Amino acid sequence: MDIRDGDGVTSTALLTDQYELTMLAAALADDSAHRRCTFEVFARRLPHGRRYGVVAGTGRVLDALEHFQFGEAELAVVARFLPAETVEWLRDYRFTGDIDGYAEGELYFPGSPVLSVRGSFAECVVLETLVLSILNHDSAIASAAARMVSASGGRRMIEMGSRRTHELAAPSSARAAYLAGFDATSNLEAVRRYGVPGAGTSAHAFTLLHAGTAVGGADGVGEHSGADGEHEAAAFRSQVEALGIGTTLLVDTYDITRGVATAIEVAGPELGGVRLDSGDLGVLARQVRDQLDGLGATKTRIVVSGDLDEYAIAALRAEPVDVYGVGTSLVTGSGAPTAGMVYKLVEVDGVPVAKRSSHKESRGGTKKAVRLSRDTGTIVEEIVYPAAGPAPASNGYEARELLVPLVRGGKPVEDLPTLSDSRDHVAHGLISLPWEGLKLSAGEPAVPTTFAN
Amino acid sequence: MDIRDGDGVTSTALLTDQYELTMLAAALADDSAHRRCTFEVFARRLPHGRRYGVVAGTGRVLDALEHFQFGEAELAVVARFLPAETVEWLRDYRFTGDIDGYAEGELYFPGSPVLSVRGSFAECVVLETLVLSILNHDSAIASAAARMVSASGGRRMIEMGSRRTHELAAPSSARAAYLAGFDATSNLEAVRRYGVPGAGTSAHAFTLLHAGTAVGGADGVGEHSGADGEHEAAAFRSQVEALGIGTTLLVDTYDITRGVATAIEVAGPELGGVRLDSGDLGVLARQVRDQLDGLGATKTRIVVSGDLDEYAIAALRAEPVDVYGVGTSLVTGSGAPTAGMVYKLVEVDGVPVAKRSSHKESRGGTKKAVRLSRDTGTIVEEIVYPAAGPAPASNGYEARELLVPLVRGGKPVEDLPTLSDSRDHVAHGLISLPWEGLKLSAGEPAVPTTFAN
Numbered sequence: 001m002d003i004r005d006g007d008g009v010t011s012t013a014l015l016t017d018q019y020e021l022t023m024l025a026a027a028l029a030d031d032s033a034h035r036r037c038t039f040e041v042f043a044r045r046l047p048h049g050r051r052y053g054v055v056a057g058t059g060r061v062l063d064a065l066e067h068f069q070f071g072e073a074e075l076a077v078v079a080r081f082l083p084a085e086t087v088e089w090l091r092d093y094r095f096t097g098d099i100d101g102y103a104e105g106e107l108y109f110p111g112s113p114v115l116s117v118r119g120s121f122a123e124c125v126v127l128e129t130l131v132l133s134i135l136n137h138d139s140a141i142a143s144a145a146a147r148m149v150s151a152s153g154g155r156r157m158i159e160m161g162s163r164r165t166h167e168l169a170a171p172s173s174a175r176a177a178y179l180a181g182f183d184a185t186s187n188l189e190a191v192r193r194y195g196v197p198g199a200g201t202s203a204h205a206f207t208l209l210h211a212g213t214a215v216g217g218a219d220g221v222g223e224h225s226g227a228d229g230e231h232e233a234a235a236f237r238s239q240v241e242a243l244g245i246g247t248t249l250l251v252d253t254y255d256i257t258r259g260v261a262t263a264i265e266v267a268g269p270e271l272g273g274v275r276l277d278s279g280d281l282g283v284l285a286r287q288v289r290d291q292l293d294g295l296g297a298t299k300t301r302i303v304v305s306g307d308l309d310e311y312a313i314a315a316l317r318a319e320p321v322d323v324y325g326v327g328t329s330l331v332t333g334s335g336a337p338t339a340g341m342v343y344k345l346v347e348v349d350g351v352p353v354a355k356r357s358s359h360k361e362s363r364g365g366t367k368k369a370v371r372l373s374r375d376t377g378t379i380v381e382e383i384v385y386p387a388a389g390p391a392p393a394s395n396g397y398e399a400r401e402l403l404v405p406l407v408r409g410g411k412p413v414e415d416l417p418t419l420s421d422s423r424d425h426v427a428h429g430l431i432s433l434p435w436e437g438l439k440l441s442a443g444e445p446a447v448p449t450t451f452a453n
Numbered sequence: 454m455d456i457r458d459g460d461g462v463t464s465t466a467l468l469t470d471q472y473e474l475t476m477l478a479a480a481l482a483d484d485s486a487h488r489r490c491t492f493e494v495f496a497r498r499l500p501h502g503r504r505y506g507v508v509a510g511t512g513r514v515l516d517a518l519e520h521f522q523f524g525e526a527e528l529a530v531v532a533r534f535l536p537a538e539t540v541e542w543l544r545d546y547r548f549t550g551d552i553d554g555y556a557e558g559e560l561y562f563p564g565s566p567v568l569s570v571r572g573s574f575a576e577c578v579v580l581e582t583l584v585l586s587i588l589n590h591d592s593a594i595a596s597a598a599a600r601m602v603s604a605s606g607g608r609r610m611i612e613m614g615s616r617r618t619h620e621l622a623a624p625s626s627a628r629a630a631y632l633a634g635f636d637a638t639s640n641l642e643a644v645r646r647y648g649v650p651g652a653g654t655s656a657h658a659f660t661l662l663h664a665g666t667a668v669g670g671a672d673g674v675g676e677h678s679g680a681d682g683e684h685e686a687a688a689f690r691s692q693v694e695a696l697g698i699g700t701t702l703l704v705d706t707y708d709i710t711r712g713v714a715t716a717i718e719v720a721g722p723e724l725g726g727v728r729l730d731s732g733d734l735g736v737l738a739r740q741v742r743d744q745l746d747g748l749g750a751t752k753t754r755i756v757v758s759g760d761l762d763e764y765a766i767a768a769l770r771a772e773p774v775d776v777y778g779v780g781t782s783l784v785t786g787s788g789a790p791t792a793g794m795v796y797k798l799v800e801v802d803g804v805p806v807a808k809r810s811s812h813k814e815s816r817g818g819t820k821k822a823v824r825l826s827r828d829t830g831t832i833v834e835e836i837v838y839p840a841a842g843p844a845p846a847s848n849g850y851e852a853r854e855l856l857v858p859l860v861r862g863g864k865p866v867e868d869l870p871t872l873s874d875s876r877d878h879v880a881h882g883l884i885s886l887p888w889e890g891l892k893l894s895a896g897e898p899a900v901p902t903t904f905a906n
Contacts, residue, residue: 015620017613017639019653026695030687032662039658064620077645083695121662128656129639132616133623160470163585164791166622167468167517170586186470186582192530200472203581205492205798208806209485209574228809234483242479242536253808332790338617338781345658353661355706356681 012067013074013093017129021078024122025086033122038347038366041101041115041135043108047143047336049442052433054146054426055114056176057138058104059419062412064130065095095123099407102369103417105179105425106402107433108139109382109445113367114341116387116403121348128343136341137169140333141176144310146426147334148326149181150438151314156323158199160186160305161331173331179423181430182326194419201248201275201303201325202239208253210235228254229262236266248273248303251288260288264295273301273323281306282319289320309334310440363451371447372397377432385452392452465520466527466546470582474531477575478539486575491800491819494554494568494588496561500596500789502895505886507599507879508567509629510591511557512872514584515865518548521583548576552860555822556870558632558878559855560886561592562835562898566820567794569840569856574801581796589794590622593786594629597763599879600787601779602634603891604767609776611652613639613758614784626784632876634883635779647872654701654728654756654778655692661706663688681707682715689719701726701756704741713741717748726754726776734759735772742773762787763893816904824900825850830885838905845905 027033046053070078070090079087097119108114115131117124149157159177162170174182174190184199185191191198211231236249245267251259251274263274274292276284281304292300304316305325313324333339344362345353352364366387372394373379382402383392391399405413417425430438437446480486499506523531523543532540550572561567568584570577602610612630615623627635627643637652638644644651664684689702698720704712704727716727727745729737734757745753757769758778766777782788797815798806805817819840825847826832835855836845844852858866870878883891890899 012620014642014645015615015623016641017615017653018641018644018651019639019655021641022653022696022700023655023659023692026659026691027662029695030691032691035662037662073645077641081651121658125656125658128658129616129623130620133618133620136617137619137622162468162470163582163796164589164793165586166590166619166625167465167583167586168621169590169619170468170582172619186472188469188471188474188530189467191471192467192526198471198534200470200475202472202476203578204808205574205578205581206476206479208798208808209480209488209490209801211801211804211806238479238483238485239476242482243475247475328791328793337785337790340617340781343616345661348662348664351664353664355657355661 010067011069011071011074012064012130013070014077015064015130015133016126018081020126020128021082021086021090023125024089025082027121027125028086028089029083034120035349037119037121037124037345039117039124039128039343040113040346040367041131041341041343042111042113043339043341045110045340046445047333047340050143050336051437051439051443051446052143053108053139053339054142054180054429055102055104055106055108055135055139056142056179057134057172058101058115058406059416059422060134060138060172061115061131062406062416064134065127065407066412068095068127068130069093089122093123093126094410095119095127095407096410097123097407098405098409100403101406102402103404103422103425105422105429107429109447109449111384111449111451112382113369113384113403116366118366132341132343136339138172138176139339139341140337141173141331142180142426143339144334144336145177145180145182145330146430147310147440148313148330150430151310151317151440152324153317155321157182158184158186158323158325159330160325161327162187164328165331170331175419177330179419180426181423201273202250204250204253206239207232207235207250210238229258232259233262233266236263240267245270246272248275248301250275250277252276252278256284256288257291260291261295264292264297264300269295269297269300271297271300273303275303275305275325277306281321282316285316285319285321314440369402370394370399371402372399373432374398378434379432379447382447382449383452384449463520464522464524464527465517465583466523467530468517468583468586469579471534473579473581474535474539474543476578477542478535480574480578481539481542482536487573488802490572490574490577490798492570492577492581492796493566493799493820494570494584494794494796495564495566496792496794498563498793499898500786500793503596503789504890504892504896504899505596506561506592506792507595507633507882508555508557508559508561508588508592509595509632510587510625511554511568511859512869512875513587513591513625514568515859515869517583517587518580518860519865521548521580522546542575546576546579547863548572548580548860549863550576550860551858551862553856554859555855556857556875556878558875558882560882562900562902564837564902564904565835566822566837566856569819571819585794585796589792591625591629592792592794593790594626594784595633595879596792597787597789598630598633598635598783599883600763600893601766601783603883604763604770604893605777606770608774610635611637611639611776611778612783613778614780615640617781618784623784628872630783632872633879634876654726655703657703657706659692660685660688660703663691682711685712685715686719689716693720698723699725701728701754703728703730705729705731709737709741710744713744714748717745717750717753722748722750722753724750724753726756728756728758728778730759734774735769738769738772738774767893822855823847823852824855825852826885827851831887832885832900835900835902836905837902
C-alpha cells in the first residue's frame with residue numbers, strides 16, 4: 001500500500017488493461033506496431049445537463065507517464081500471457097512521442113480534443129487506460145467542483161470528502177477541487193503532495209468523548225457527567241486551549257442554541273467559527289448568526305456541512321454562511337463520477353481512420369481546436385479542425401489555440417503550468433462563459449462546437 | 454506515484470483528515486485521549502432502493518492498518534499544525550486495540566455494525582478516514598457487482614472499468630468485483646496484487662491500425678488499403694496468430710455481419726469468441742449466434758460490452774450472450790459510488806454515548822449482531838444488540854453471530870479468510886436472501902433489522 005512519490009517503487013505500468021498488451025504483441029508480430037499514430041482523448045458528451053467540463057489531471061498524467069516503465073516485477077506479471085519478444089520490448093519501453101493537450105484547467109465541451117498523443121502504435125496504445133483513468137477521474141471532480149464554486153458566490157469552500165472515495169483517489173480529488181476553486185482540503189496527503197492548504201474543524205466524537213466521565217476543566221474545576229452542556233463546555237474548552245481562539249467549534253452535537261451559547265461562553269466573542277453539520281442549515285444559519293451577533297461574536301464565522309451539493313450551496317446563498325464544507329457530492333462528481341472520456345485512434349501513417357459501428361462514430365484525423373471570443377472575453381464558439389489544414393477563419397473574434405505542447409520526444413516540455421496557474425486558468429475560463437453557462441439547471445453545452453473539415 | 458506493496462515507502466498515515474489529528478492534540482492535552490472507546494462503522498441507510506449491501510474492503514483495511522505509521526516524512530507534514538507533544542506521540546503510534554467486524558463478503562443492512570474498533574480515543578480516532586475510505590469504496594463496488602452477478606444468471610462476467618475510475622482505485626474495484634462474483638478483470642495490477650484472473654479482448658484501434666496502409670498477411674500476400682473487410686481480415690489474422698485460436702475478436706468496427714464472416718474465415722470455426730461493443734446488443738447477439746452456428750462455429754462465445762449495468766445485463770438474459778464485459782457502471786457503483794458508511798464513537802469508558810442533533814441520531818453502546826435463518830438457510834431477521842448483554846432469543850431459528858475477531862492487541866488474528874473464501878461467502882449470502890432480496894427494482898432492505906435494548 002504505497003501512496004507517495006519518492007524513492008520507493010514507482011512503476012505505473014500495470015495500471016493498464018491486459019488487452020493493450022495483447023494488441024501490442026500482435027502488432028509487434030505483424031510489424032504494424034511501428035506505424036505512426038495519433039490517439040485523441042475526448043468526451044462524446046457532457047454528463048446529463050451539464051453545460052461545460054473542466055479538464056483536470058493533465059499534470060498527473062505527465063507524472064504518471066514518467067513512471068510508466070516495466071521493471072522486473074511488472075515484467076514477471078506480463079510474461080504470464082505475453083510472448084517473450086513482447087516482454088523484451090516492454091523491458092526497454094519509454095514513451096518517445098509527442099503529446100499536446102488542452103491546458104489543465106481549460107474548459108471543454110463534447111468533442112473537444114483534450115489530449116493528442118502521437119508516436120508509434122506500440123508506444124501509444126499501452127497508455128490508454130492510465131491516461132483515461134486519470135483524466136476521467138480528475139475532470140469529473142473538477143467539473144463538479146467548479147459548479148459548486150460558482151454556486152457559492154465567493155464564499156470559502158473546504159473539500160472534506162476523503163472518507164467517501166477510495167483512499168488513494170482522495171488526494172487527487174482534493175487536488176482537482178482546489179484546481180476548480182476550492183480553498184482548502186481536509187486531506188493531509190493532498191497537503192503534502194500538492195501543497196493544497198489544509199483545514200479542519202472537529203467531530204462529534206470529540207464532544208462525546210467528554211461525556212460520561214469526570215472532566216478536569218482548564219480552570220482546574222472538575223465537572224461531572226450529567227448535563228450535555230457540561231460535556232460540551234469541557235470539549236470546547238479543551239479544543240480552544242489546544243488549537244487557539246481561531247478554531248471552529250462543532251455546535252450541533254446536542255441542542256444548537258445551547259451549543260452556540262456554550263461556545264461563546266468558553267471561547268469569548270473572538271471565537272473563529274462554529275460548525276453546523278445537520279438540520280435545516282438555512283434556518284439554523286440565520287438563528288445562529290443572530291445569536292452570535294447578540295453575544296458580540298460578530299466576526300465568528302459560520303461553517304456549514306452535511307450532504308451539500310451545488311444545489312444546496314446555491315440555496316444557502318441568501319443565508320449568513322461563511323464557509324461550506326463539501327464531502328460526498330464533490331468526490332463522487334455530484335452524480336457524474338466519471339467524465340466518460342475515450343482514447344481513440346484517429347490517424348495511422350498520416351491517414352485518418354474511424355470506426356463506423358452504430359452510435360459510437362468517431363471523427364478521423366489529428367485535430368486542433370480554437371476558441372473564439374468577443375472583445376469582452378465571452379466565448380462564442382469552439383472550432384475543431386484538421387491539424388493538417390489551416391486554422392479556420394475567426395470572423396473578427398479573438399481566436400485562441402487550445403492545444404498546447406505538453407511532451408516532446410517523450411519529455412515534458414519546460415515551464416509547464418503549476419497547479420496555482422491552472423487554478424487561475426479555471427477561474428478565468430468560468431468568467432468567459434456565456435452567462436447561461438453557469439446556470440445549475442440542466443441544459444445544453446454553453447458553447448457550440450463546430451467540426452470543420 | 455506509487456502503487457505497490459513492497460519495500461518502498463508504505464505509510465498510510467496521511468490518508469487522513471486534518472481534524473482527526475487536531476482532536477488528538479486537544480485530547481492529549483486534556484488527558485481524555487486515553488479513555489477506552491468503541492467506534493463503530495455502519496450505514497444509516499442503503500443507497501436508494503437497494504435491498505442489501507456487501508461488506509468489502511475489510512482485508513484492505515487490515516493491510517492499511519499495518520502501514521499506518523508516521524515516519525519522518527509524515528511527521529514533517531503534521532508538525533506544521535500540531536504541537537510538539539502530539540508529533541512525538543504520533544512518532545510512536547501503533548494501533549494496539551481490538552477490531553471485530555462483519556466478515557469480508559458478508560451482506561449488510563441499515564444499522565449493521567460492520568466494524569467495531571476498540572482502544573484508546575487517541576489510537577482509534579486517527580483511523581476514521583482511512584477505514585471509511587476503504588470500506589465505502591470497496592463496499593459500493595461490491596454491492597453493485599453482486600446485483601450484476603445475480604442478473605447475469607451465471608454467465609461469465611469480466612470487470613473492465615479501470616479507465617472510468619481513479620487509476621489506483623481501479624485495482625481495488627477489480628478486487629471488489631471479483632469478491633462479489635465476477636470471474637476476471639482487465640486490470641493488470643489487480644492480477645498482480647490480488648491474484649484476480651486476467652482477461653481481455655481487443656480494441657477498435659487494433660482493427661483501425663490495419664487500415665490505410667499495405668498489410669503483409671500471414672500468408673505473405675500483401676493486402677492494400679481499400680475495403681474495410683480487408684483491414685479487418687488483416688487485423689484478425691494478426692491477432693489469431695499472436696494470441697491463438699481461443700482469442701476473442703472484436704467484430705463491430707465496421708459492419709458486424711461482415712465482421713463475423715471475416716472472423717470465421719480467418720480463424721475457422723474453432724474461434725474462441727467474438728465481441729460486440731455497440732448497437733442493440735440483444736438483437737445483434739441473436740443474429741450473430743445464428744450466423745456463427747450457420748458457419749459451424751457453434752462453440753464460439755459471444756462477448757458483449759458497452760454501457761452495461763445490472764438492468765441491461767438482466768434484459769439480455771434471454772439472449773445468446775456468453776460473457777458480459779462491464780465497465781463504467783461497475784466502478785461507479787451503478788449510481789451509488791460510495792456506501793455512505795460512518796465511523797461513530799458509541800462508547801467511552803463503558804458508558805454509551807450518542808449525538809442527538811436532528812436527523813443524524815446514532816445509537817450508543819458497543820454492539821453485536823446476529824442473523825436468524827430458517828432451516829432452509831433463508832434469512833429472516835438481523836438483530837443488533839448491546840455487546841454487554843446476552844444474545845437475543847433466537848425463537849427457534851438458526852442464529853449466527855456476525856461480528857468476528859479481526860485484530861487483537863493491534864495484530865491481525867490468524868487464519869483470516871482469503872479473497873477466495875470471501876468470494877464464496879458472498880455467493881452463499883446471496884443464496885440465503887429472501888427471494889425478493891434479489892429483485893433489481895427499488896425496494897426496502899431484504900431483511901428487517903431489529904435493535905434490541
